[in-house]
Amino acid sequence: MFDRIKNLFAQADDSKGAVNHDAAAVEINDDLINEILNVQILSGTTHRIAELVTQRERVGSTLNLSLKLPAGFTGDAQALHDELANALEPRGINELNLHLVSQKVSGSAAAQKPQPAPENKLPIVTDASAPVPTSTPTRPVPPKQTELKAHPRIRHIIVVASGKGGVGKSTTAVNLALALQKTGAKVGMLDADIYGPSIPTMLGIAGRTPLIENDQFVPIAAHGLAVLSIGNLTGDDNTPIVWRGPKATGALMQLFGQTNWPELDYLVIDMPPGTGDIQLTLAQRIPVSGAVIVTTPQHIALLDAQKGIELFNKVNIPVLGVIENMALHVCSQCGHIDEIFGAGGGEKLGAQYHVPLLGRLPLASSIRINADTGTPSVVAGDAAAPLYEQIALNVIREVEKLGEVHERDGKRIF
Numbered sequence: 001m002f003d004r005i006k007n008l009f010a011q012a013d014d015s016k017g018a019v020n021h022d023a024a025a026v027e028i029n030d031d032l033i034n035e036i037l038n039v040q041i042l043s044g045t046t047h048r049i050a051e052l053v054t055q056r057e058r059v060g061s062t063l064n065l066s067l068k069l070p071a072g073f074t075g076d077a078q079a080l081h082d083e084l085a086n087a088l089e090p091r092g093i094n095e096l097n098l099h100l101v102s103q104k105v106s107g108s109a110a111a112q113k114p115q116p117a118p119e120n121k122l123p124i125v126t127d128a129s130a131p132v133p134t135s136t137p138t139r140p141v142p143p144k145q146t147e148l149k150a151h152p153r154i155r156h157i158i159v160v161a162s163g164k165g166g167v168g169k170s171t172t173a174v175n176l177a178l179a180l181q182k183t184g185a186k187v188g189m190l191d192a193d194i195y196g197p198s199i200p201t202m203l204g205i206a207g208r209t210p211l212i213e214n215d216q217f218v219p220i221a222a223h224g225l226a227v228l229s230i231g232n233l234t235g236d237d238n239t240p241i242v243w244r245g246p247k248a249t250g251a252l253m254q255l256f257g258q259t260n261w262p263e264l265d266y267l268v269i270d271m272p273p274g275t276g277d278i279q280l281t282l283a284q285r286i287p288v289s290g291a292v293i294v295t296t297p298q299h300i301a302l303l304d305a306q307k308g309i310e311l312f313n314k315v316n317i318p319v320l321g322v323i324e325n326m327a328l329h330v331c332s333q334c335g336h337i338d339e340i341f342g343a344g345g346g347e348k349l350g351a352q353y354h355v356p357l358l359g360r361l362p363l364a365s366s367i368r369i370n371a372d373t374g375t376p377s378v379v380a381g382d383a384a385a386p387l388y389e390q391i392a393l394n395v396i397r398e399v400e401k402l403g404e405v406h407e408r409d410g411k412r413i414f
C-alpha cells in the first residue's frame, strides 16, 4: 500500500519546489474535455461517457455534468466521479459536479427497491421518468456532518484551519495538540497541510517513515502524540506539493482512513491553508467535532478569517473559536508588550459570528525557535506554554458544550 500511496504522491507532485497555493493556471480547452469524455468508458459497460451526457456546463474550472446511466448500472458512483475528475484535472478542471440519473429497469428488476447510496458516496437518482434537470445541475448532495459515522476510536476530531497561509496555523495546531495532551487526554495529530507539511520538523520526526501493518499506516510517536504527516510519506520534509482538487482530497482521505489510529480523545488535523474546494471536501467527509480558526490581526482586517468561519458554517461544522496569533509584540530587550496591530480584532470577529476568542498569542521568537527545533513551546515550557494550555482548556470547554447540545438535540455525539 505504501508504494501505491507513494505513487499517488509522486504523480501528484509534478512540480516540487514551487510554492503555489492555488491551482497552476492551465488554459482550459473544451475540445480537450470532449476528447476525455469520448475516450473514458463507463466502467463495467461499453458506453463512452460522452454518449451519456445529457447536460454539460463549464463555469471557469468547474464542470457540471449530468449523465444518464444505462439501465441496471450497478457501478460505484463515487469511483466514477473520482475517475472522471482525475482524468479531467490535467485539463484544468478543478471541480467536477456530477449529477447521475439511472434508467428504469423493466420487469422484475424494476420491482426491486433502488439501493440507497452507501454512506459518503454519491447518490444516483434512480428514476428515468423524472426529467433530467434542465437548470444548472446541482452538486451531488454530500452527507451532512451529523450523518457521517463517528470514527470508532476517536472521540473528537478538531480541525485547525486558516484563511491564508503563514499565519502560524501549524505552530498553533501542534502546541494545541500538546496542550490537550497535558490535560491527560490521549491525542493524535494528522498533518493534512499538503502545501507545507511542517509538523514532522516541529515534532522532531522529520525523515521518519511510518510502519505499515495490515495495510494500515502506524502513526509515529512524537512527544506522546500519535502523528502522521504527508511530510513523512513524501520523504522530503517541508517540500510543498502542488496538488489540486480530487487528487488532494483523495490522498488526504486515504491518510485519514488508512491509518490505524489508537484510541484517542482528540485528533487534531492541521488543514491546508485556505478556504477552497479541498478544505470544503475534507470538512464534508471527515466527522469533525469542531473547527479552530487561526488568524493574525492583519488577516482579521483582510477578512480571511471570516471566510474560514463562513466555510465551516456552510457545512454545519461548529466553529469552536478563533485564535489570534502574533497578536502582541513582546520586546526581547525590556519585555514590554505592545499591541502593534491594535487590539480587539479577535473579539470583534467573535462577536460578529458568535464564536469565542480562544486566545491571543504573542509574536515571540521563542515560539518560532522551539517549533523549528522540534520542541514546541508546550514541551519546552517557554513563556508561551501557559497561553497554549489555557487555549486547550477553552477548546475542551467548547467541545463539551457542543456535546451537551448534540445530546439534547439527539444528534451524533461524537
Ligand SMILES: Nc1ncnc2c1ncn2[C@@H]1O[C@H](COP(=O)(O)OP(=O)(O)OP(=O)(O)O)[C@@H](O)[C@H]1O
Binding pocket: 162, 164, 165, 166, 167, 168, 169, 170, 171, 172, 193, 195, 196, 197, 198, 272, 273, 325, 326, 361, 362, 363, 364, 365, 367, 368, 369, 371, 372
Ligand atoms: N506566535 C508566533 N511567534 C513567532 N513566530 C511564529 C509564531 N507563530 C508561528 N510562528 C512562525 O511563523 C512561521 C510560519 O508558521 P507556521 O508554519 O505555523 O504557519 P502556517 O500558517 O501553518 O503556514 P502554512 O499554512 O503556509 O503552512 C514559522 O516559522 C513559525 O515558527
